[in-house]
Amino acid sequence: MKTIGGIGLFRIKHRKNSSKQLESSDLHLSDEHNSELSMELALNEKLLSEKFQASSDIIFRPISSSPKVLLIYVDGLIDTKTLDQVVIMPILYDGASNGRDQVPVSRHVIEEQLIAVAQVQTGLTINDAVNGILKGNVLLLVDGENKAIIAELKGFEARTVEEPAAEVSIRGPRDGFTETLRVNTSLIRRRIRSPKLKMESTTVGQVSQTDIVIAYIEGIVSNTVLEEVRNRIGQIRIDGVLESGYVEEFIEDVPWSPFPQIQNTERPDIVSASLLEGKVAILVDNTPFVLIVPMTFWTGLQAVEDYYERSIYTTFVRFVRFSLFNIALLLPSMYVALSTFHQQLIPTNLLISIANSREGVPFPTFVETLLMEFMFEGLREAGIRMPKAVGSAVSIVGALVIGQAAVQAGIVSAPVVIVVATTGIASFAIPRYNFGTAYRLLRFPMLFLAGILGLYGIISGLFLMIIHLLRLQSFGVPYMNPVVPLGQNLKDVFIRAPRWSMNMRPEFSGPNKKRIPEGQQPSSKRGGQSND
Amino acid sequence: MIKKWYSRGFILFFLFLSGCWDSSEINEMAIELAWGIDKASDKKVMISAQAIIPSKLGGGQNNGASGGSNGKPFFVATGNGMNTLDAVQRMQTKLSRQVFRGHRRVIVIGEAMARQGIKEVFDTYTRDPNLKLRTDIFVVKGDTAKNFLQVSYPLENIPGLGASGEFTQMGSPAEMGMLNFLLSATSAGASPTLPAIAIATNSSLQNEEDQDDRPKSGREGFRIDGSAVFNKDLKLEGYLNLKEDQAVRWVMGNLKELTVTATVPDEKGNVSMNVYKVSSKIQPVLQSDKLRIYITLAGQGAIRENNTRLDLTRTENVKLLQSALNKDAEERVRQTIAKVQQNYGADIFGFSDVIRRKNLPLWKSVKNNWEEEFREAEISVTAKIKVRRIGVTGPSLHLNPHETEK
Numbered sequence: 033m034k035t036i037g038g039i040g041l042f043r044i045k046h047r048k049n050s051s052k053q054l055e056s057s058d059l060h061l062s063d064e065h066n067s068e069l070s071m072e073l074a075l076n077e078k079l080l081s082e083k084f085q086a087s088s089d090i091i092f093r094p095i096s097s098s099p100k101v102l103l104i105y106v107d108g109l110i111d112t113k114t115l116d117q118v119v120i121m122p123i124l125y126d127g128a129s130n131g132r133d134q135v136p137v138s139r140h141v142i143e144e145q146l147i148a149v150a151q152v153q154t155g156l157t158i159n160d161a162v163n164g165i166l167k168g169n170v171l172l173l174v175d176g177e178n179k180a181i182i183a184e185l186k187g188f189e190a191r192t193v194e195e196p197a198a199e200v201s202i203r204g205p206r207d208g209f210t211e212t213l214r215v216n217t218s219l220i221r222r223r224i225r226s227p228k229l230k231m232e233s234t235t236v237g238q239v240s241q242t243d244i245v246i247a248y249i250e251g252i253v254s255n256t257v258l259e260e261v262r263n264r265i266g267q268i269r270i271d272g273v274l275e276s277g278y279v280e281e282f283i284e285d286v287p288w289s290p291f292p293q294i295q296n297t298e299r300p301d302i303v304s305a306s307l308l309e310g311k312v313a314i315l316v317d318n319t320p321f322v323l324i325v326p327m328t329f330w331t332g333l334q335a336v337e338d339y340y341e342r343s344i345y346t347t348f349v350r351f352v353r354f355s356l357f358n359i360a361l362l363l364p365s366m367y368v369a370l371s372t373f374h375q376q377l378i379p380t381n382l383l384i385s386i387a388n389s390r391e392g393v394p395f396p397t398f399v400e401t402l403l404m405e406f407m408f409e410g411l412r413e414a415g416i417r418m419p420k421a422v423g424s425a426v427s428i429v430g431a432l433v434i435g436q437a438a439v440q441a442g443i444v445s446a447p448v449v450i451v452v453a454t455t456g457i458a459s460f461a462i463p464r465y466n467f468g469t470a471y472r473l474l475r476f477p478m479l480f481l482a483g484i485l486g487l488y489g490i491i492s493g494l495f496l497m498i499i500h501l502l503r504l505q506s507f508g509v510p511y512m513n514p515v516v517p518l519g520q521n522l523k524d525v526f527i528r529a530p531r532w533s534m535n536m537r538p539e540f541s542g543p544n545k546k547r548i549p550e551g552q553q554p555s556s557k558r559g560g561q562s563n564d
Numbered sequence: 565m566i567k568k569w570y571s572r573g574f575i576l577f578f579l580f581l582s583g584c585w586d587s588s589e590i591n592e593m594a595i596e597l598a599w600g601i602d603k604a605s606d607k608k609v610m611i612s613a614q615a616i617i618p619s620k621l622g623g624g625q626n627n628g629a630s631g632g633s634n635g636k637p638f639f640v641a642t643g644n645g646m647n648t649l650d651a652v653q654r655m656q657t658k659l660s661r662q663v664f665r666g667h668r669r670v671i672v673i674g675e676a677m678a679r680q681g682i683k684e685v686f687d688t689y690t691r692d693p694n695l696k697l698r699t700d701i702f703v704v705k706g707d708t709a710k711n712f713l714q715v716s717y718p719l720e721n722i723p724g725l726g727a728s729g730e731f732t733q734m735g736s737p738a739e740m741g742m743l744n745f746l747l748s749a750t751s752a753g754a755s756p757t758l759p760a761i762a763i764a765t766n767s768s769l770q771n772e773e774d775q776d777d778r779p780k781s782g783r784e785g786f787r788i789d790g791s792a793v794f795n796k797d798l799k800l801e802g803y804l805n806l807k808e809d810q811a812v813r814w815v816m817g818n819l820k821e822l823t824v825t826a827t828v829p830d831e832k833g834n835v836s837m838n839v840y841k842v843s844s845k846i847q848p849v850l851q852s853d854k855l856r857i858y859i860t861l862a863g864q865g866a867i868r869e870n871n872t873r874l875d876l877t878r879t880e881n882v883k884l885l886q887s888a889l890n891k892d893a894e895e896r897v898r899q900t901i902a903k904v905q906q907n908y909g910a911d912i913f914g915f916s917d918v919i920r921r922k923n924l925p926l927w928k929s930v931k932n933n934w935e936e937e938f939r940e941a942e943i944s945v946t947a948k949i950k951v952r953r954i955g956v957t958g959p960s961l962h963l964n965p966h967e968t969e970k
Contacts, residue, residue, distance in 0.1 A: 371589075371590050372587045372588060372589060372590075373586065373587055373588075375588075375590065375593065375595075375664060375666055375667065376666030376667065376694060376696065380597065380667050380669060380725075383590070383595060383667060384595070384616060384618065384621055384722075385621075386590055387590045387591065387593075387595055387616065387618035387621075388618040388619065388621045390589070390590045390591040390618070391591055391618050391619040392591075392619070393591065396589055397589060397590070483587075486587065
């Protein structure tokens with residue numbers, strides 16, 4: 033590994049593939065009695081009821097047909113109306129009355145002839161049975177059989193598909209992911225109707241047993257990235273996964289970096305577009321946030337609408353965004369550095385205005401700016417957490433107290449308020465929320481450096497940041513790709529080229545890089561397409 | 565691992581060794597925008613600084629009751645000393661805030677100081693890294709720099725900015741005064757000039773129009789009044805008036821635009837023209853052991869005032885005006901050069917640099933006796949002003965059609 037300056041400063045330790053397998057903890061409950069199901073229904077029932085001791089939501093429903101049948105399910109996860117109609121009623125009535133008396137009602141008969149359920153599995157062990165029940169299936173145990181029927185009759189309450197709150201767009205589809213994994217996969221499948229779209233399932237979390245789907249498009253995805261994702265997810269040992277953030281923290285490359293190396297989104301269109309670019313999506317059950325890897329620096333500055341609006345406008349917006357994100361990082365520290373160290377660099381008239389408004393302000397500029405930045409972060413945090421009804425009160429208090437009263441009282445100078453407000457607006461112009469947090473965070477070290485060392489400090493800080501960014505990788509892909517190392521495909525970085533000219537997939541995609549054929553530039557000539 | 569953290573800590577430690585520890589808050593500085601150098605007794609210099617009083621300047625949050633009426637938004641602090649920095653030390657004893665010189669826009673030199681010569685005091689203005697070269701320098705005609713700095717100026721809050729603004733309005737490149745001065749001071753043959761500025765109510769130098777509309781009581785405002793000619797020892801030799809100053813700068817190519825006015829003798833009227841794209845060409849030749857310098861003045865412009873009866877839609881009339889303007893410009897420049905040659909003998913036009921650039925052998929032959937050669941040189945001036953536009957009318961609109969001359 034190359035080192036910088038021969039010292040090895042800022043070396044990023046890359047994940048070792050052969051990390052030692054963690055010992056299975058005692059949390060893994062299923063291990064204790066992984067016995068096979070017995071032929072006797074009573075024995076099975078006893079074993080299972082011991083497992084589900086003190087679990088009021090597990091329903092045991094015996095049916096006294098011949099032979100006896102026992103239904104076990106979790107109340108609330110099952111569509112009980114359907115259960116009545118397609119399972120209980122056929123067994124209760126049809127089993128006897130349809131002249132099947134001579135044929136003994138066996139497991140086969142129930143599975144193949146009586147219950148009208150699309151997905152039916154067979155469970156051999158107690159573990160299978162327990163997992164089947166907990167995943168929202170109905171378990172059917174038949175007396176005299178050592179195999180259980182696991183019938184899928186999921187029907188729990190779930191949020192419907194709604195517009196994602198965190199990623200709003202003017203133009204573009206309005207559906208967002210929900211907390212249900214299968215709804216989420218279906219939203220992607222509806223957009224990419226190809227057998228090449230693969231969705232590998234796995235379970236993570238010894239206690240929570242959370243389903244995780246790794247989605248990718250075969251032939252487009254880079255196999256090294258895919259293999260890396262499988263490996264890293266396979267190595268997670270955790271008791272429970274409640275949000276995709278749990279997974280993210282286990283699989284990211286550099287945990288201490290302020291920059292997110294994994295993108296998350298609530299929008300199925302972003303996921304589908306990423307899959308088409310050769311990225312891998314990681315869907316976690318019970319959360320609408322889907323992880324996308326690898327992430328590059330530039331994805332942090334791309335909004336979904338960039339691809340729906342016309343390219344000319346998007347290119348302009350990107351330049352606005354680039355400047356705003358520099359402002360978000362540097363404006364407060366620049367103000368402090370210029371006004372306390374390098375007053376020569378401020379235009380004379382501006383300096384006079386600043387000098388005028390600083391008269392009588394009790395704090396040094398650095399403290400003043402830090403104070404206001406801190407207050408702004410507080411306002412922002414309070415605004416998010418507050419109930420909606422109180423939220424407006426926060427903004428009024430913030431605007432009045434900080435914006436006006438503090439200035440009029442002469443505690444804070446007006447330029448600092450302007451600087452902090454501009455910075456705040458600029459930091460919200462960064463499209464990816466988790467990417468924006470990196471800048472919000474880095475603003476403070478920059479401010480300290482500027483307060484201590486002036487422009488020299490800002491430059492040093494920028495150098496450290498750039499060195500870090502250049503060494504950063506996301507799943508083996510350089511974070512600054514394709515700018516560093518410089519690649520051929522720069523049509524979607526600083527500008528957004530028209531769709532018909534983006535012929536190639538990003539460099540980190542798989543072997544099949546050609547995306548669309550060339551020469552599709554439309555024109556007013558006959559046929560609508562030019563030949564060149 | 566520990567080694568790595570040591571190395572990181574080591575590097576971070578260096579961050580604090582270097583860097584600028586000279587942090588100072590804006591409200592702990594006396595921001596000084598204009599600066600005066602005067603002669604003091606005992607071979608000392610007197611330094612005056614015009615510093616702003618931020619709380620008295622409008623526009624900020626502190627305006628309102630305290631703004632405006634409570635007095636001038638600036639004050640002048642002075643100090644005497646052996647040299648500039650010594651004087652600044654003395655001046656600092658009268659100021660509660662650190663003098664901040666990074667925003668100096670204007671340096672004025674008192675006439676007495678200028679006559680004594682500024683070679684001995686000028687080093688600090690180029691040595692100090694906090695000072696900028698983009699500064700205008702003026703010589704206060706007939707007064708001291710201190711007096712000049714105390715004069716208030718009606719248009720600008722800070723009078724120093726007014727001086728700089730007036731200079732820019734003269735068609736000179738903005739804030740190039742210091743640089744141009746240094747360039748010609750260091751050149752082998754050329755002598756520097758500086759714009760001269762005069763306090764408006766100084767009666768001995770007053771123009772007629774100033775007497776009419778200004779109250780005698782207050783000394784308010786100032787005006788650019790030609791330029792001051794220095795010799796090679798950077799001592800003031802004398803002044804040129806406004807017209808001569810413009811001619812000098814035209815020859816030097818140091819003019820962005822100017823207005824030329826000429827009488828048209830045959831037509832009993834006069835004409836004014838805005839000239840832009842002003843340029844000049846200097847061609848030195850040695851003819852029968854005599855140095856001849858051919859100067860071609862060029863410029864393009866628009867007629868802005870035509871007090872003759874000529875109808876300017878006709879080409880021959882425009883040609884007539886053009887030749888009148890050219891003749892006037894030629895005459896003006898020729899007289900100026902003659903005056904400089906006779907009175908000062910200082911090559912303020914930078915002919916020496918042109919000769920050295922264009923004809924090095926010639927320069928080597930004249931260099932040792934350049935002042936004499938300059939006095940003796942024969943100058944011929946050709947002006948080639950072109951009228952590009954005539955304005956929106958042909959003949960003057962207030963004239964009856966039969967009054968105009970086709």
